[in-house]
Amino acid sequence: MFDLQKRHGLSEQGAANVKKGIFWTVVVNLVVMSSMSLLYFLMRDLMAAYQGQAGLPSAIPYLVGCLAFFVLSFVTHMQQYNNTYGTVYDEVSKIRISLAERLRKLPLSFFGSHDLADLTETVMGDVDKLEHVWSHVLGYLYGSFVSTAIVAVGLLAFNWQLAIAALWTVPVAFWLLFASQRWVRPLQVVGRQKGVEVSDAIQEMLDSVREVHATNQVDGYLRSVNRKVDESEAANLRSELAGGVFVNGCSITLRLGIATTILVGAMLIASGGTDFLTLFMFLLAISRIYAPFDQSLALVYELLASKVSSDRLRRFFDEPLATGSEDFSPAGHDIEFDHVAFRYGDGAESVLDDVSFIAREGEVTALVGPSGSGKSTCARLVARLWDADSGAVRVGGVDVSTVDPETLYGHCSVVFQDVMLFDDTVMENIRLGRRGATDEEVLSAARAANCDEFVDRLPQGYGTMIGENGSRLSGGERQRISIARAMLKGAPIVLLDEATASLDVENETKVQRALSTLLRGKTTLVIAHRMRTVSNADKVVVLEGGRVSEQGRPQDLLAAGGTFAHMVSLQRQSEGWAI
Secondary structure (H helix, E strand, O other): OOOHHHHHOOOHHHHHHHHHHHHHHHHHHHHHHHHHHHHHHHHHHHHHHHOOOOOOOOHHHHHHHHHHHHHHHHHHHHHHHHHHHHHHHHHHHHHHHHHHHHHHHOOHHHHHOOOHHHHHHHHHHHHHHHHHHHHHHHHHHHHHHHHHHHHHHHHHHHOHHHHHHHHOHHHHHHHHHHHOHHHHHHHHHHHHHHHHHHHHHHHHHHHOHHHHHHOOOHHHHHHHHHHHHHHHHHHHHHHHHHHHHHHHHHHHHHHHHHHHHHHHHHHHHHHOOOOHHHHHHHHHHHHHHHHHHHHHHHHHHHHHHHHHHHHHHHHHHHOOOOOOEOOOOOOOOOEEEEEEEEEOOOOOOEEEEEEEEEEOOOOEEEEEOOOOOOHHHHHHHHOOOOOOOEEEEEEOOEEHHHEOHHHHHOOEEEEOOOOOOOOOEHHHHHHOOOOOOOHHHHHHHHHHOOOHHHHOOOOOHHHOEOOHHHOOOOHHHHHHHHHHHHHHHOOOEEEEEOOOOOOOHHHHHHHHHHHHHHOOOOEEEEEOOOHHHOOOOOEEEEEEOOEEEEEEOHHHHHHHOOHHHHHHHHHHHHHHHHO
């Protein structure tokens, strides 16, 4: 059998389960088909009795036969159900988990080229479509093909003229259906793309609902969303209509077999080539042969339509993972950038160009520079959220591109400017920094990050649910939770990307004091625009246009009168004006 796993996006175990489902579908179809033999033998005995060749047949054998077929049919149908629906639903759960695991291990560059709505549609919509195909289509459809082929061999051996008259429409009908994909498949692809656009528009609307209201653009935005919904509906209607025309046309073609069977049978009876009982048997047989294919035609169309979803799902599993050695034993935790160059995707502008500097263990190294100079990119390269295009980023002498990302994450605590929190309690959001931490350890990290000041005002304190992404908290409060989470992790490398940007001066001072104590002995990389944030740094690296323009101790750079001194001077002036 062809590769079910590759063709339909199944796992290895899923393909094996589908084959079991096909087998039991074949058995069910053959049992149902063979039950027609009771009618044939009953008809034969009644005709013999009518012609005076024998007495009326006893009803007992037929009753026993009916009971036997009922029991056999019940058992085989249960096996078919368990090996299609039951195993498939288990397969779908594994697919979703494996997909989530795959997403977790994909490099960040993959997510940079796919938006959230597209990924959500694959995880939810495409897998849901494939679930229906795996459970309702594959076993039934391929089982019908196999069982019909077996019956066709028997009918050909019994009477090849009637067999051809009954079965010629089956390959013709399915050939027409498969040939129709030349016109239908492009419509299916467009329909799927329009569906993703609708999801993207809705996702964007939910993410920017405050901005839409604030700019008084609700009506205009809703018109845009409604237009995309209408386009999606029209595209899917065209796809369904085209598919329906071909499916119904094939169904009509399939039914021509009944007419040709009766026609050829009448001609054979007239010429003495067969008898009425044989024709009767063939009519019974084709009534059972066509019954599965009535539904199979629609199933084939659904199967072909699912190819779009299967292709979309397969791209995740074909995407190369960010892999590396799980054995990471660096000689200390110095961070070294060695002639690093980087850009976000082919054709994009260079973000970093020949960047070289060292952030020593036990010191605070500050990255400063104008927006877009590459400061945050440096932090992402250290944590291997991206890989450098050329040069090397080393931690303790080990090139991070050779280390498994999750192993490397274990050595880094990261606080980015954009904080991500979960709809859980304050306590559990902080505990994400180190699973298994005691309540006292969590509270200690929280106090160090100055969380007590706002948590004491919450209804249930640290047990308060904070809403999706901390929607019930201010920006500064969310950031302090993120800082507490990083403190709790206690990793030897700390990356702070504008970690205090949302804090007022008073709270920033408190958090900076806590950071200076808790980060002692660690390799700390601080990214900040506020010069007062980096005033106590051991080293400052100034980035301009993706290159290092100067680096050294803050006091030395101030004395040199270069870019850093100019930035400090400008910010002091702005602070004076603000006062």
